Structures are given as C-alpha cells and as structure tokens.
Amino acid sequence: MPLSHTEEPDWRQIFPQVTLQLSDFASIYAGITPSPGQIDFMNAIVSKAPEHRQVVAKVHRKAGKTISVAIAFARLFKHDPTLKIFHLSGSYLQASRLYDYFKPLVTNRELFPDALIGEPTRYWTKFKKGGCLEVLTASAKSIRGGDADILSIDEAVLVPMNLINAAWPLIRASKFPKRIVTSTASAEINLEWFIRLWQNASKLSFDRHEWPESECHWINKEESELAKLMLDSQTYQIEYEGAIAERRGTVWDNNLINAALVDPRKAEEYPLPAADPLTEKWTALDWGFIGQAVLLFCEKQAETVYVRDCRIWSKESYTSIKQEIKEDFGDYPIYPDSEAVADNEDLKRMGIRVVPVIFSKEKDFLISRVRWRLEQGLLKIPNPDITDLAQGIDGRKYFTLVQQMKAYHYNEKTGKPEKVNDHACDALICAMKHVEQTSGRGLPVTVTSKSDDLFG
Ligand SMILES: Nc1ncnc2c1ncn2[C@@H]1O[C@H](COP(=O)(O)OP(=O)(O)OP(=O)(O)O)[C@@H](O)[C@H]1O
Ligand SMILES: [Mg+2]
Numbered sequence: 001m002p003l004s005h006t007e008e009p010d011w012r013q014i015f016p017q018v019t020l021q022l023s024d025f026a027s028i029y030a031g032i033t034p035s036p037g038q039i040d041f042m043n044a045i046v047s048k049a050p051e052h053r054q055v056v057a058k059v060h061r062k063a064g065k066t067i068s069v070a071i072a073f074a075r076l077f078k079h080d081p082t083l084k085i086f087h088l089s090g091s092y093l094q095a096s097r098l099y100d101y102f103k104p105l106v107t108n109r110e111l112f113p114d115a116l117i118g119e120p121t122r123y124w125t126k127f128k129k130g131g132c133l134e135v136l137t138a139s140a141k142s143i144r145g146g147d148a149d150i151l152s153i154d155e156a157v158l159v160p161m162n163l164i165n166a167a168w169p170l171i172r173a174s175k176f177p178k179r180i181v182t183s184t185a186s187a188e189i190n191l192e193w194f195i196r197l198w199q200n201a202s203k204l205s206f207d208r209h210e211w212p213e214s215e216c217h218w219i220n221k222e223e224s225e226l227a228k229l230m231l232d233s234q235t236y237q238i239e240y241e242g243a244i245a246e247r248r249g250t251v252w253d254n255n256l257i258n259a260a261l262v263d264p265r266k267a268e269e270y271p272l273p274a275a276d277p278l279t280e281k282w283t284a285l286d287w288g289f290i291g292q293a294v295l296l297f298c299e300k301q302a303e304t305v306y307v308r309d310c311r312i313w314s315k316e317s318y319t320s321i322k323q324e325i326k327e328d329f330g331d332y333p334i335y336p337d338s339e340a341v342a343d344n345e346d347l348k349r350m351g352i353r354v355v356p357v358i359f360s361k362e363k364d365f366l367i368s369r370v371r372w373r374l375e376q377g378l379l380k381i382p383n384p385d386i387t388d389l390a391q392g393i394d395g396r397k398y399f400t401l402v403q404q405m406k407a408y409h410y411n412e413k414t415g416k417p418e419k420v421n422d423h424a425c426d427a428l429i430c431a432m433k434h435v436e437q438t439s440g441r442g443l444p445v446t447v448t449s450k451s452d453d454l455f456g
Contacts, residue, residue, distance in 0.1 A: 022046065026071050029105055032218075037211020038068045044207055045072035045180055046079075057182040057209040058198050060242035063216055065182045066094060066154055070101035073133060076150070077106065081115055081129035083176070086148035088136050088167050090155025090183070095122060095137045098154065102133070136163075143167050149174040153181045156197075157188040164193065181206070185244045187235075187364035192415065195244055210242055232372035247415035251367060251408045251425075256374040261383040261402065264393045270380060273299050273308060276331070281308070283329045284357075284431035285336040287343060288423035293321055296401070296427045297329060300435060305373060307381045307431075310397045310424070318343055326350045335430040357430040366432040367417065373432075400424050 022042050026034045034042065037059070044052040045068075059065050069087075076083055089095035099122045106112050106125055117126040125133040136143065138159045143166040151171050153159055171177040183194050201208045213219055224240050237243040262269035273279070280300045287293050293316075297309035313321050322343070325334065330352055336344050338356035348354045357366070373379035384399040401424040408425045411418045417425075 022072075022075060025075055029074070029108060029111060030067065030071050030101065032064075032067065034068065034071075035064070035211055035215040035217070037209065037215055038064050041065075041209040041211075042068050042072040042075070044209060045069065045178075046075050048176060052207050053177065054179045054204070054206045055181070055209065056197055056201055056206045057180075058185055058194075058242060058244070059182070059210050060213055061184050061239050062219055063184075063211060063213070063242065064218070065184075066097050067101045069152060069154060069180065069182060070098050071105065073102060073152075074105035074111070077115075077127065077131060077133075078111060081112075081127040081131045083131045083150065084146075084148045084174075085131075085133045085150040085152060086136070086146075086167065086170055087133060087152040087154065088138070088143075088159055088163060090138050090153075090158030090188075092137050092139065094155045094158075095135050098135060138163060143170070146170070147173050149176050150178045150180065152179075154183075156181050156183040156194045157186050157191045158183075159190055161190060161193060164190070179206075184242065185238055187238070187245065187368070195415075198244070213241060229376075230372075232368045232375055234371060235368045245415075247410045248412055249409060250406070251410060251417050252371055252374055252405060254406050256371075257402065257405050259377065260374055260379050260381050262380045263386055264382045264395070265386070265388065265391065270306065270382065271301060273306075274301060280434070281332050282431070282434045283325070283332055283334045284427045284429075284434075285325070285334055286423045286426035286430060287318075287337055287340040288426075289340075292423045293318075294401075294423040294427040295325065295329075296424075296431050297332075298431050298434070304378045304380060305431070305435060307379075307398065307401070307428075310401050312400055312424070322346055322350065326352065333434065335433045337426060337430060355433065357433050359426075359429075362433065363417075363429060366429045366436065369432045369436040370428060401428065 020028070023034055023039050026032055026042070041055070041057050044055045057065055073085055076085070087095075087098060089098060099120070102125070103120050106116060106120055115127055115129070117128055123135050134148075140163065143163060148170045151167055153164065153167070156164070168179075171179065181194070181197060185191060185195060185198070197204060197206060198208065213224065227240060228236055231239070234245050238245055264270045273281075281298065283295055283297050285293065285295045291314060293313045295309075295311045296307055299306045299308050311324075325347065330350070333353040333355055334347060335355050335357050336347070338344070338358045344354050344356055370379065381402060382393070382395050382398050384395045384402050386395040387393060404421055404424040405428065408422060409418055410416065
C-alpha cells in the first residue's frame with residue numbers, strides 16, 4: 001500500500017488492536033506535531049508492505065530524523081514486543097539522542113504497562129515478550145552479532161564500512177526483515193556509500209524519503225540565515241537544505257578566484273603586513289614527495305587572510321628547505337601535511353611550532369573553508385600578472401598557486417579532488433587550519449584569535 005502524508009494507513013486494518021494514527025501517537029506520547037515528511041517516513045518504518053522493506057532518508061540537519069526513528073520504534077514495539085531492532089548510530093551523540101527520545105516512550109506505563117525487563121539503558125531495552133532494541137555506535141570495534149528483525153543505521157555517513165558490512169546481514173533470518181538508513185549527506189568517511197545507496201535506491205529496492213526545511217516548524221529560520229554567512233554555499237546546501245554536493249567540475253569557482261586576486265600596489269586591496277605580534281602570521285607546507293614542495297606564508301588582518309609569500313622548491317634537498325624555513329619563517333607556526341612524519345619532527349626539533357594537517361580527516365572540511373573565504377571575499381592573493389620589482393612586487397611567485405587553484409577539479413567517478421599538480425592547493429588547504437576548526441560534524445568555528453589548543 002503506497003502511502004503519502006495525506007493518506008495514512010488505516011491502523012485498524014494493519015494492526016486490529018491499534019487505533020491511533022502515527023501522527024496522533026507522536027503528539028500524544030512524544031509531544032511533537034510531526035511534519036508531513038516525518039509522517040511519511042515513520043509510516044514507511046512501521047509498514048509491513050514490501051515496498052517499505054528498506055527505507056532511506058536523506059534530510060538536512062535537525063530535520064527530526066532520529067526522533068522519527070525513535071517514535072516509529074516505540075510504535076512497532078507497542079504492536080509487537082517480540083521484535084528485535086539493531087540500531088547502529090553514527091556517533092555517541094546520535095545514540096544518546098535516540099535514547100532520550102525513546103526512553104520516555106517505553107517507560108510510559110500507559111503505553112507499555114509492565115513490558116520491560118529492568119530499566120532501559122543507552123545500549124539495551126529489553127521486553128519481557130522477547131523483543132529488544134540494541135544500540136551500537138560507530139566507534140565500536142565490531143558487531144556483537146545475533147539476529148535482528150530491523151537494522152537501523154542513523155547518520156550513516158559517520159559509520160565505517162566494516163561495521164555496515166557486518167551489520168547488513170543481521171536481519172536475514174527474520175520474518176519481517178527491514179533496513180532503515182538515515183543521514184545528512186555530509187562530507188564524512190562514508191559519504192560515498194550513502195550517496196550510492198540514495199542514487200540507486202530503486203535498483204536496490206530502497207524507499208526514499210526527504211523533506212524540506214520549510215516544513216520543519218521547529219527549526220529557527222533566523223539561525224539558518226546566520227549560518228548562510230558562516231558556511232560556504234556547498235556546505236549550507238548539504239547541511240541546511242539536505243542536498244547532495246555536486247562534486248564535479250572545478251573545486252573552487254574560477255570567478256571567485258579572480259575576485260580574490262589583488263593589486264599589491266593598492267593599500268586598500270592589499271594592506272602592508274602589520275608588525276609582529278599585532279596580527280597572526282603562519283606558514284603552510286605541502287611536502288609534495290614527487291616534484292614540488294610548496295610553502296605559503298599567510299597573515300590574518302581582521303577576518304581576511306592575505307597570502308604574503310609563496311615558495312616552490314623542486315630541486316632543493318629537504319635539508320636545505322627546512323633550513324630556509326627555519327631562517328625565514330622560524331618564528332611562526334607551520335601547518336605541514338602530516339604524512340612526512342620524520343620531516344615534520346625535524347622542523348619541531350629546529351624549534352618551530354608544527355601543527356600537522358591530516359588530509360584523510362580534514363581535507364574536505366578545509367576545502368570548504370577555502371570556498372567560504374572566496375565567497376565572502378576573505379582571502380586575498382597578489383595578482384600574478386602584476387610585477388614591479390622596483391617596488392618589491394613580484395606577482396610571478398603566485399602564478400603556480402593561482403593556476404593550480406583554477407585547475408583543481410573533482411574526479412567525476414570518485415567525487416574527490418584530482419591529485420594532479422595540486423601541491424599549491426594542498427598548501428592552501430593546510431593554511432586554512434590556522435583559522436578554522438571543526439565543531440562537531442563538519443561545521444566550522446572560525447578561530448578569531450590565537451588559540452593555544454590549536455597547538456596542543
Ligand atoms: N515535529 C517536530 N516538532 C517539534 N520538534 C521537533 C520535531 N521533530 C524534531 N524536533 C526537534 O528537533 C530537534 C532535532 O531532532 P532530531 O535529533 O530527531 O533531528 P535529526 O535530523 O536527527 O538531527 P541531526 O541532523 O542533528 O542528526 C530535537 O530537539 C527534536 O525534539
Ligand atoms: Mg540525528
């Protein structure tokens with residue numbers, strides 16, 4: 001029976017002893033008025049119809065995904081306290097929220113009189129009739145195993161593939177097997193898997209659900225407007241509108257790159273560097289094992305980051321590069337890519353503050369922060385076409401940086417930036433770490449003053 005929000009199932013037909021519609025159930029027992037999209041999603045979760053055997057929801061942040069899952073679970077247990085549900089949560093926080101939403105429902109004596117064995121915990125709720133809800137978070141090393149009727153994966157982009165693979169077959173022996181996958185399409189470790197599932201949903205027999213922010217009456221629209229200023233357009237679309245990033249074409253808009261190029265002869269476009277320690281200055285380095293090592297020297301004045309120098313070495317030994325860095329930039333912290341462990345250790349031994357950048361974890365986030373700075377006009381690079389040696393201006397130093405930034409593009413198949421001639425881009429990405437830190441899942445906190453915990 002295909003369902004839409006205008007057409008809820010007739011519960012009396014499905015479960016003869018149940019008379020409440022899901023939306024009433026949610027409002028009476030969970031105290032919320034679910035949005036049409038939430039109602040559709042919850043109905044799909046509780047439905048036994050074959051077209052709802054597997055359900056996937058891709059929705060923006062705070063859209064009420066987890067609470068919908070919790071309410072639907074309670075509804076299912078109310079009907080059938082022998083069900084076994086295995087819930088794999090992308091993070092401890094998500095698991096805790098599920099518990100916070102679920103616990104008041106299952107401990108409500110009107111709904112579940114004397115139904116539980118003991119008190120529910122974050123990890124187990126056990127029913128006397130044999131059913132249970134088991135919750136595991138993505139930090140688990142392995143799946144404990146056992147059979148389940150329903151496998152639910154919440155914030156799936158955060159769940160490593162080995163756990164998904166281990167959990168996937170748990171429901172195979174069930175008479176009412178079901179899989180539920182929910183997430184925002186954030187740039188996290190398992191994004192590719194989630195997007196593939198979403199895009200091939202009909203082939204994979206998954207029923208798709210999404211709902212817009214406009215129907216989420218509990219979301220503060222002013223906060224969304226503020227977030228627009230703090231996030232690059234792509235991150236905003238993913239996190240606040242529930243979209244999938246278009247990871248194709250150039251990584252950064254070439255028009256925005258052109259707009260970031262300044263004339264160093266004009267103080268209003270490119271103010272002189274301030275004396276130390278009035279502003280923050282730092283370097284970023286991509287060691288570039290094959291070919292080029294690239295160093296950028298940056299300064300932050302108010303909110304704007306100015307690129308002050310760009311050095312590219314292709315023939316020099318690492319020993320002489322390190323010496324040059326020590327002599328010219330030794331007083332400033334350096335943000336090198338983390339892979340050259342021994343070389344980074346050398347820099348440390350030379351007395352430089354070293355903050356390695358872990359590309360596997362931080363690259364996507366830092367790329368989005370470069371995009372945000374370009375969109376906001378908060379990144380300035382000397383125009384490579386302007387050279388006036390008499391005035392000490394040598395734009396040619398920035399030629400490769402700008403050229404590589406413009407050419408930097410996503411691989412069509414993997415959706416990841418292509419690793420060709422990207423050393424200057426990687427140095428720029430490293431440079432962002434001085435001014436940007438993640439807060440929780442992907443969302444940035446702009447670092448506005450020198451912060452010691454950056455170097456901890
Ligand atoms: N229909 C609703 N009416 C009122 N409040 C709601 C409704 N749905 C969700 N909320 C509230 O919105 C907040 C977020 O809900 P929930 O954690 O389920 O969202 P989510 O989509 O899982 O969020 P995240 O993206 O952080 O995982 C909670 O405070 C919840 O109580
Ligand atoms: Mg959630």
